[in-house]
Amino acid sequence: MVLRKMNLIVAVASNGGIGKNNDLPWKLTKEFRYFVNTTRRLEDASKKNAVVLGRKTWESIPPTMRPMKGKINVIVTSQKDFVAEGKDVYVVHSLQEAQELLSTPPLADKVETIWQVGGASLYQEAIEKKLVDKLYLTKIRKEYDADVFFPKYNEEDFVEISDPHVPEGVLEEDGVEWTHHVLQMK
Ligand SMILES: NC(=O)c1ccc[n+]([C@@H]2O[C@H](COP(=O)([O-])OP(=O)(O)OC[C@H]3O[C@@H](n4cnc5c(N)ncnc54)[C@H](OP(=O)(O)O)[C@@H]3O)[C@@H](O)[C@H]2O)c1
Numbered sequence: 001m002v003l004r005k006m007n008l009i010v011a012v013a014s015n016g017g018i019g020k021n022n023d024l025p026w027k028l029t030k031e032f033r034y035f036v037n038t039t040r041r042l043e044d045a046s047k048k049n050a051v052v053l054g055r056k057t058w059e060s061i062p063p064t065m066r067p068m069k070g071k072i073n074v075i076v077t078s079q080k081d082f083v084a085e086g087k088d089v090y091v092v093h094s095l096q097e098a099q100e101l102l103s104t105p106p107l108a109d110k111v112e113t114i115w116q117v118g119g120a121s122l123y124q125e126a127i128e129k130k131l132v133d134k135l136y137l138t139k140i141r142k143e144y145d146a147d148v149f150f151p152k153y154n155e156e157d158f159v160e161i162s163d164p165h166v167p168e169g170v171l172e173e174d175g176v177e178w179t180h181h182v183l184q185m186k
Contacts, residue, residue, distance in 0.1 A: 008134075010135075028174075039071065
């Protein structure tokens, strides 16, 4: 079986922070909409995208907003008795199991893009094991108090590419600026 690679998507503060008290450290509506739109985009409307997420990131989503609508939601946890309700929700016990689930029928044929949406240890594992196709990285130009940080990675493992769907230049909301980047893993 050939295991499918995944795209990572993350927004990172200038001090590396990505989370605080199991929530985002910021409220940037426009940046959040970018996340929703990017992970929703499909070439083939008969397919769906998948999101792979750690148990804490799953729990950070308000119950009324999970599972993420229109997507296959795959939650990674070590808890063998973990239960998550909802349409198109799967619980797995390793990142490899998530990849296997999404690389074999019936889901392999249904899923267009696998988006791994955090948190920190899943990002780290995907980068270290080179399971990444592209890294969709938002660089927020402000420091935030955080208790979860994006892992250090070797910039030489990636090359920046352009994606016509990704806005260029500096974006801003309430005085906070950020830029979007797409990095292809070599
Ligand atoms: N800025 C962003 O773009 C962004 C994106 C995503 C999340 N976040 C933020 O990041 C924080 C959550 O991230 P986090 O790093 O604390 O937690 P997380 O990665 O979402 O969840 C950690 C949990 O996932 C499970 N897990 C992770 N790797 C596993 C593996 N290889 N095998 C089995 N289970 C595994 C474990 O669950 P069990 O303990 O149940 O075994 C672990 O405790 C929140 O603050 C969230 O808002 C930010």
